[in-house]
Amino acid sequence: MLRWALGLVPVAAGGGWAAFEWLGGRRGLVAVESDSESWADSFTQQVALACFSGHPDAGAGLDRLLQPLTPGRPARLLGACLSMERGDWSRVKWHLGFSNVRDAPEAHLLRELADRRPRAPDWRHAFLDAWTALGRPDFRKSTLLPQPLEWNLLLADTSAAWDAATEAQRFPLAVLHPESLMEPRQEWALAQVRASQSVPLLMVLCQQLHSLDARAPLSQRLRPVVEERLGQLAGSSSPTLQLALLSFLAGSPRTALFVRRELEALEKLVALPEWKQPSSEQFFLEMRALFEGLLLAPGHHAWLMATLAQGIFLGPWLVQRATASKEHLTEDEQRWLGRLLWDAGARLREQRSDLELDMGLRLQMRGSELTGHTPSREQAIAAWVELGKWEEALKQAACYRWPLASLQEESCAPRARDEQAWMKAFAGKGALL
Numbered sequence: 025m026l027r028w029a030l031g032l033v034p035v036a037a038g039g040g041w042a043a044f045e046w047l048g049g050r051r052g053l054v055a056v057e058s059d060s061e062s063w064a065d066s067f068t069q070q071v072a073l074a075c076f077s078g079h080p081d082a083g084a085g086l087d088r089l090l091q092p093l094t095p096g097r098p099a100r101l102l103g104a105c106l107s108m109e110r111g112d113w114s115r116v117k118w119h120l121g122f123s124n125v126r127d128a129p130e131a132h133l134l135r136e137l138a139d140r141r142p143r144a145p146d147w148r149h150a151f152l153d154a155w156t157a158l159g160r161p162d163f164r165k166s167t168l169l170p171q172p173l174e175w176n177l178l179l180a181d182t183s184a185a186w187d188a189a190t191e192a193q194r195f196p197l198a199v200l201h202p203e204s205l206m207e208p209r210q211e212w213a214l215a216q217v218r219a220s221q222s223v224p225l226l227m228v229l230c231q232q233l234h235s236l237d238a239r240a241p242l243s244q245r246l247r248p249v250v251e252e253r254l255g256q257l258a259g260s261s262s263p264t265l266q267l268a269l270l271s272f273l274a275g276s277p278r279t280a281l282f283v284r285r286e287l288e289a290l291e292k293l294v295a296l297p298e299w300k301q302p303s304s305e306q307f308f309l310e311m312r313a314l315f316e317g318l319l320l321a322p323g324h325h326a327w328l329m330a331t332l333a334q335g336i337f338l339g340p341w342l343v344q345r346a347t348a349s350k351e352h353l354t355e356d357e358q359r360w361l362g363r364l365l366w367d368a369g370a371r372l373r374e375q376r377s378d379l380e381l382d383m384g385l386r387l388q389m390r391g392s393e394l395t396g397h398t399p400s401r402e403q404a405i406a407a408w409v410e411l412g413k414w415e416e417a418l419k420q421a422a423c424y425r426w427p428l429a430s431l432q433e434e435s436c437a438p439r440a441r442d443e444q445a446w447m448k449a450f451a452g453k454g455a456l457l
Contacts, residue, residue, distance in 0.1 A: 072170030075427035077179040163422035172424040180319035224333035282349040294367035308440035323436035339383040362394025414447035
């Protein structure tokens with residue numbers, strides 16, 4: 025039996041940390057085999073996650089899936105992907121030659137990719153070129169591909185990594201999975217927060233804590249200290265709107281009504297020329313270097329950190345307060361608040377990530393509602409619809425559903441550099457960087 029002990033933990037804002045246990049070993053694998061179809065579906069997804077992460081036991085899991093006389097179609101697809109990772113091109117075509125997968129669109133894509141990858145400069149160009157050459161097939165309803173590798177999924181065992189980590193690695197590792205900061209590590213965590221000079225690292229932790237129930241002990245203990253430290257780093261004149269907004273909103277309920285003096289203060293904040301510093305790419309590279317050799321899929325986890333550092337949670341906080349305040353503001357004050365939301369959205373739209381662009385547009389759509397300015401609202405809606413088309417192109421290619429660790433890892437750096445360019449390339453609107 026396999027003896028895997030990984031914990032897969034979604035850490036999206038608002039999603040909490042609902043633990044997702046890795047199947048295997050002594051953790052109930054035999055018990056679920058009584059329902060063979062259910063077991064196969066569940067276990068296939070676990071093996072797919074092992075392939076996504078480059079886990080060394082992915083091959084053992086695949087062997088288990090291939091034991092039946094007639095292995096399932098998803099198992100054959102996983103076999104082809106794992107063989108491709110190993111550079112065993114003949115084995116790729118062997119897996120795809122079986123009658124139950126031979127004519128599937130997914131098999132055609134993998135055969136095309138296997139032909140192109142040895143001659144291509146990297147995985148991402150080979151994949152995009154293969155998909156384009158086949159006429160951009162739509163894999164959104166694929167029953168062969170596993171569930172997508174979400175950006176907010178923790179693939180590594182941070183508990184095991186803790187023992188091997190250096191002092192410089194331990195705080196980022198704990199921020200990646202704050203559940204590890206339960207007692208007895210809270211005093212250590214508080215000391216780390218108070219000493220930290222890294223705005224993006226603290227912003228990640230702040231985002232994580234905001235995803236918890238405000239009454240959760242961990243949030244109650246750490247969040248005020250994190251917000252205080254970020255306020256200290258911002259100083260009397262914050263260099264970025266992200267930091268300024270956090271200081272402005274911290275301590276206020278999400279339904280607190282705006283008063284005139286707050287609108288005056290907010291007007292000064294939205295005039296700040298930058299949303300955040302450093303860039304997502306710079307922070308990604310820093311985290312990628314820290315996680316290298318410590319975690320499986322270091323690029324994936326560095327991208328997770330870089331995404332959380334964007335501070336997207338500040339946008340909904342601002343919108344919720346604006347919504348709660350609408351009935352209590354005069355028409356002039358509503359238009360004033362609308363212009364402020366529009367300007368805050370403009371700062372976010374200057375960033376290059378999907379989530380920042382989406383949040384910026386949402387702020388501008390809400391702002392244009394308050395101002396009553398139809399042309400600006402139509403402009404924001406049109407841009408938002410266009411963004412949706414870029415996102416759909418990635419889903420059509422099933423970009424994050426192919427269990428190829430190299431392809432997934434390689435995609436992280438260009439996304440950190442310019443995710444909009446990444447999406448537009450799949451939508452046929454530009455070149456792949």
